[in-house]
Amino acid sequence: MLGRLDLPDADVRLQPAWLTAADAAMAFATLHRAIDWENHPVRLFGREHAAPRLSRWFGDAGTAYRYSGIVREPSPWLPPLAALRERLSAELDVEFNSVLANLYRDGRDAMGWHADDEPELGSDPVIASLSLGATRRFVVKHRDGTPRLAVELPAGSLLVMQGRTQANYRHALPRTARPVRPRINLTFRNVATRR
Numbered sequence: 699m700l701g702r703l704d705l706p707d708a709d710v711r712l713q714p715a716w717l718t719a720a721d722a723a724m725a726f727a728t729l730h731r732a733i734d735w736e737n738h739p740v741r742l743f744g745r746e747h748a749a750p751r752l753s754r755w756f757g758d759a760g761t762a763y764r765y766s767g768i769v770r771e772p773s774p775w776l777p778p779l780a781a782l783r784e785r786l787s788a789e790l791d792v793e794f795n796s797v798l799a800n801l802y803r804d805g806r807d808a809m810g811w812h813a814d815d816e817p818e819l820g821s822d823p824v825i826a827s828l829s830l831g832a833t834r835r836f837v838v839k840h841r842d843g844t845p846r847l848a849v850e851l852p853a854g855s856l857l858v859m860q861g862r863t864q865a866n867y868r869h870a871l872p873r874t875a876r877p878v879r880p881r882i883n884l885t886f887r888n889v890a891t892r893r
């Protein structure tokens with residue numbers, strides 16, 4: 699069951715064991731190997747930097763997405779990603795036409811404060827985030843500064859952000875000095891398609 703986090707002006711839900719430990723381990727191993735991971739540079743104050751993570755974008759034909767200022771064409775769905783999308787769509791009763799896969803190779807890999815509020819996502823998007831591999835800490839913070847909340851995202855956990863979450867909050871995946879094994883995160887999204 700998805701438990702709702704205690705955050706005003708937001709709707710964030712967490713299901714710690716959406717996948718069993720065995721299925722999560724299998725999905726991690728399969729995707730770690732099957733995905734052709736890339737480093738997508740990020741632009742910061744007008745300069746390009748290597749992103750502190752690897753990623754890959756998958757989606758239906760016609761989806762394109764701007765992320766960190768770069769327009770991305772999607773790769774076709776890998777079967778294990780398509781299967782996860784099917785189950786998520788059925789359970790949440792939401793369409794997803796794309797997924798961003800991120801690989802955090804170790805504790806130095808991270809994602810800075812942001813909201814998934816690109817215009818392509820529309821207003822009040824539903825974003826379903828599945829974690830595989832190492833447990834990492836995910837933080838959310840109200841745009842007013844407080845409240846701020848940290849949750850651990852173990853392998854197999856599903857975090858769903860919806861409603862006013864992106865409008866009112868930012869989120870991040872901080873670096874950690876602890877030695878950690880790699881982690882894969884999949885954020886399923888529905889983006890506007892070009893016609």
Ligand SMILES: O=C(O)CCC(=O)C(=O)O
Pocket residue numbers: 798800809814827836851869870871883885
């Ligand atoms: O790795 C995570 O848990 C968060 C990823 C994220 O926020 C994103 O891909 O937009």
Ligand SMILES: [Fe+2]
Pocket residue numbers: 812813814869
């Ligand atoms: Fe995000």
